[in-house]
Amino acid sequence: MKIATWNVNSIRQREKHVQRWLERMQPDILVLQEIKCEAASFPALTFHGLGYQSDVVGQKSYNGVAALGRIPFTVAHRSLPGLPADDVQSRYIEVEAGGITVIGIYLPNGNSGGEAGFAYKLAWMDRLADRAAALLEADTPFVITGDFNVAPTDADFAPGALGAGDALVRPESRARFRRLLWLGLTDAIRALHPGGSVYTFWDYQGAAWPRDSGLRIDHALLSPGLAERLLAAAPDREERGADQPSDHVPVLIELA
């Protein structure tokens, strides 16, 4: 089973990129982040023509996530359980497919909005840990994948690519990421690539891509049973070299 994630930075700008990538890689499930549109503007017909059903958690201008599947899937949640009822940010989709729960997330960046914006990120991560704990308690096989906006260790960003006060590396963000691991989840990319740079994002500015000044912030965390089935996990760097690319590349994992 192949499960993938991709922050596309506007699906309307990246429709052709996603189409080509689906044809090339044939993931069973692909979750998307930062689609930056409402459901009515999502190019569902394009993907349907490739054999993919879709479900969209849309939002105008900002955020927005979606799931695409070439195997049947059902939607379990369109928002992160436990968040306040008046939270309007579209950042979470949870689907069930092939006997697995696939959670696609666009975790808040935390650098805008001052300390309140950072507190929102941390609260979101606390609710995510609650959700993971509930699924572990129920013995549900699951993967949480998407744009976590956390570089877990200093090996996960190029020297100089981030300042020490950045919300992507602040100790509070990293502590909450570690809590997910301590619950028993496996960081799929690091399990198979324990050393070195395995970046998933390169800024558009400052020639970050040609200098390979990247970040590893898109992740796939596996429940214990799925970790035993892990065959492959890697970002697809090739996509960053495409014409008019997203600043993130897809991350693909394969399970036996």
Next chain:
DNA sequence: ATGCCGGGTCCTACCCGA
């Protein structure tokens, strides 16, 4: 740390991302 790039939108100056 930022806004050099590249999305978005009450359409064009300003907000946001990481």
